Amino acid sequence: MLGTVLALAAAALVAAAVAWFLHTHERVERQVPLPPAGEAVWNPLYALRETLRGDGVEAVTRQRLQPALFASATDDTVLFDTDPARLRAGEVEALLDWVARGGHLLLRTPRQGWFDGEDEADVPPLLHRLGVRELLPPGCVELQVRDEEPHVELCDGWRMRLEGVSPLRAWGDAQDGYAFVRLAHGRGVVDLLADFDFLANSRLDEATHQALARQLLAPRYGRGTVHLVHDARLDSLWWRLVRHGWPLWLPLALLLAGWLWRRAQRFGPWLPSPATARRSLREHVRAGGALLFRHGQAPLLYDAVREAFxxxxRRRDPATAALAGEARVQALAERLQLPHYLVREALTRSGVQDRHTYFARVRTLIQMRNRL
Structure with missing residues (x-):
């Protein structure tokens, strides 16, 4: 009966706890952004391409320029997100001829490394042909989109100073350099920007970046194919291990640190010194006997063995122990089944100074003791 009551009480307690939890907690779904996978890992313009396709604009991405793919399509747009200094002379001529026939080309300045520390950079041949005289240190420009907070863009690329050309549109100033210029070239246009970082996959979800991208693609938007040429931006294996592999390497690093700490030499013992090696009691007795024997104390050792026997x-056969002389020798010889003379010699102390006599009598005493 008591067990039933306890079971009902426990069930009621569990039901009350579940009811309290459901009443005080609400199930909420939360979206957690996952790291990029597949093509998005190495294609920085993947999100832009998919956005254009979703808007009905034909868009393709590749890692090589391949001018033959758009040479006859004057309504196409080419966004070249690669260092323009890598273009060969034939590719430069093909690009300029295509733009002169009506194409729309978007270029960026050479990418600046984190540790360049230079105030100027060499002007690539293509930019020089378009009227860029020199490249100046980077500087941000302000961008204001309706209903959005003030923003700055184009902070990481070189600014451009022009010579002999008048831009259709410009962002910046002639003294400190332009972060963006739109130049007319024949029947087409060329847009020069400090960088294309705002078009990257991780940044295109911002409204300001979407608005800026739409304005840049406006001249030929929806009229032809958008060719997105990019570098393969794969993080190094070491950087990916540091960034995504910390659940594995951090515990291993802690284990290694702990092992090194245990093995490291310390300044003084933290634990009691280990006990020195000790000899067993048998070794001590043996060593003491050997010392006495070397110093001529064989009779003393014989007395100890005889007394032990x-x-x-006296414990095993008190009657025999009470006898004396030849009677005890006779009784022991019969009891132990040993010759009379051997028992008599073993119980005689005289002559044990001799080495051979000592060992013979001690051996016999031990044999007699074991037979009791």
């Missing part, structure tokens, strides 16, 4: 005899 007699002590056992």
């Amino acid at each position: 007699l002590a056992r005899l």
Whole structure:
């Protein structure tokens, strides 16, 4: 009966806890952004391409320029997100001829490394042909989109100073350099920007970046194919291990640090010194006997063995121990089944200074003691 009551009470307690939890907690779904996978890992313009396709604009991405693919399509747009200094002379001529026939080309300045520390950079041949005289240090420009907070863009690329050309549109100033210019070239246009970082996959979800991208693609938007040429931006294996592999390497690093700490030499013992090696009691007795024997104390050792035998005899056979002289020798010889002369010699102390006599009598005493 008591067990039933306890079971019902426990069930009621669990039901009350579940009801309280459901009443005080609400199930909420939360979206957690996952790291990029597949093509998005190495294609920085993947999100832009998919956005254009979703808007009905034909868009393709590749890692090589391949001018033959758009040479006859004057309504196409080419966004070249690669260092323009890598273009060969034939590719430069093909690009300029295509733009002169009506194409729309978007270029960026050479990418600046984190540790360049230079105030100027060499002007690539293509930019020089378009009227860029020199490249100046980077500087941000302000961008204001309706209903959005003030923004700055184009902070990481070189600014451009022009010579002999008048831009259709410009962003910046002639003294400190332009972060963006739109130049007319024949029947087409060329847009020069400090960088294309705002078009990257991780940044295109911002409204300001979407608005800026739409304005840049406006001249030929929806009229032809958009060719997105990019570098393969794969993070190094070490950087990916540091960034995504910390659940593995951090515990291993802690284990290694702990092992090194245990093995490291310390300044003084933290634990008691280990006990020195000790000899067993048998070794001590053996060493003491050897020392006495070397110093001529064989009779003393014989007395100890004889006394040990007699002590056992008194415990095991008091009647025989009470005898004396030849009677005890006779009784022991019969009891132990040993010759009379051997028992008599073993119980005689005289002559044990001799080495051979000592060992013979001690051996016999031990044999007699073991037979009791």
